[in-house]
Amino acid sequence: MVTTLDDTKRLMIGERLADLKAFQNLIISNEQKLIDACPYEDVRERLQNMLSDDQKNIGIIDTVIVQYGIQAEPSAATKTFVPQFEQMMSGDEFTFYQKLMHHELMKHGQAMSGIMIHKAAQVVGADIEVAITPLNTVNFEGRAHQEQLKGILEQVGVREMTGQEAKQGLWGRVQDALAALSGVAGSVITQNTDKQDINIQTLIQLDHNKVNTIFTEIGATKDPQKLEEYFGQLYKDLLAHAQAEEEVVYPRVRSFYGDDNTQELYDEQAQMKQMLDEIKSIDPAAADEFRSKVKDLMDAVGDHIRQEESTMFAAIDNNCSSEQKEQMATEFKAAKSKIQQEFAGSM
Incomplete structure (x- = not known):
């Protein structure tokens, strides 16, 4: 007879998906704090756009977890990290630039986690790839946000140090790159299978x-x-x-x-x-x-x-x-x- 309905590899992917959801919620919470604390209207608008994407993406992650079929708790490391990060970002010891820098690092980690889940699925089973396909949109947007944050960091850093605007540099290059990329990857976003109005x-x-x-x-x-x-x-x-x-x-x-x-x-x-x-x-x-x-x-x-x-x-x-x-x-x-x-x- 079948001795177990559980598989260690699949349980591990389930835990990684739970980590992904926990970090997505942390990203949303942190973006709201950054928006509230942001002294620059133009940066606040860009952060608000990211927040809208991330609020949509938490719905995608929820659906992926249900389609994957294994509900799991986040890892012990994630449960330890999340409250520590929240406490750190709520304090006054960091400038706005430094808080943005830590947020960009977290975005990078989230994007890499999504990619690793996709790579693990390729090894473990085709059915997992089918279940997690909507994560492609989350991964793409996370990488796009990360590039945008690099440009925002350049602007904010120069403003904090000099009180003046940065010359055309990384932000302009990021905007140009994203505009070019949208023609290739836009179809990935429009094929999102978990819009808020999924039937x-x-x-x-x-x-x-x-x-x-x-x-x-x-x-x-x-x-x-x-x-x-x-x-x-x-x-x-x-x-x-x-x-x-x-x-x-x-x-x-x-x-x-x-x-x-x-x-x-x-x-x-x-x-x-x-x-x-x-x-x-x-x-x-x-x-x-x-x-x-x-x-x-x-x-x-x-x-x-x-x-x-x-x-x-x-x-x-x-x-x-x-x-x-x-x-x-x-x-x-x-x-x-x-x-x-x-x-x-x-x-």
Whole structure:
């Protein structure tokens, strides 16, 4: 039988994602403090623009964590660092320039953390890459902010030391570079999959894409260790997805999707849960039997996905406003997060 649903590598990535969220919240808090303390109107405006990006990006990180499927606590080092940094930045011993310099360093660390998570995902599993793809936007904007901060530091530093404006230098070069880069990378930003108005169909489809990727990974290996790792993630992802749909989505669509159609979705998921438990009882070392049962599950889940993405999605479009679809997405994400936290405490 499957001995564990957890994998050390995946748990470590989960912890790094929790660190990323903790630092993103710290960045937001610090930007608000810098804006309040900023003596320069032009710099305050640039910091306000960064704050708007970072407030949006915390939503992206939240969705990535839910899509990743493992809720974790930040590392002990992060829990120690955050209050120390907050205390340091709240004191009077640093000039505004020095506080900006520390903020730029934190932005650099955040950008590198996002890149390392992406690199680790490439090694551990394709399904992780699918789940964390929206982080590309966060990473890009973090690097762009870091370059902008270098230019701001040049301006502020000269003003503090001389009381005069810096000549055209780093800030102008940064602005020119970002303008050129926007033509190449702008599509990355516009493809952001977690705008504040993400709808329920998009969230459900993200789950479906990840599950299909795990099925592909299982089909491509006979390694018992890999089979156990992939199945552990599949088991948790499918259960969290199903339970969140049953709590949030199906009760909401029943009135216009119909009793029979909605009950069919409930029944299919009950069958899926039974199949998951049957597979869990099989030793992955019996690779052929294990993969055969997973193939049966994949076929059942595939039929379920096709029904949801065709008729149920169409019914939602025809009967729900954009605001209602966005609200359903918010509730669905919250329900999944709560279920994943319960998994973390029991599995």
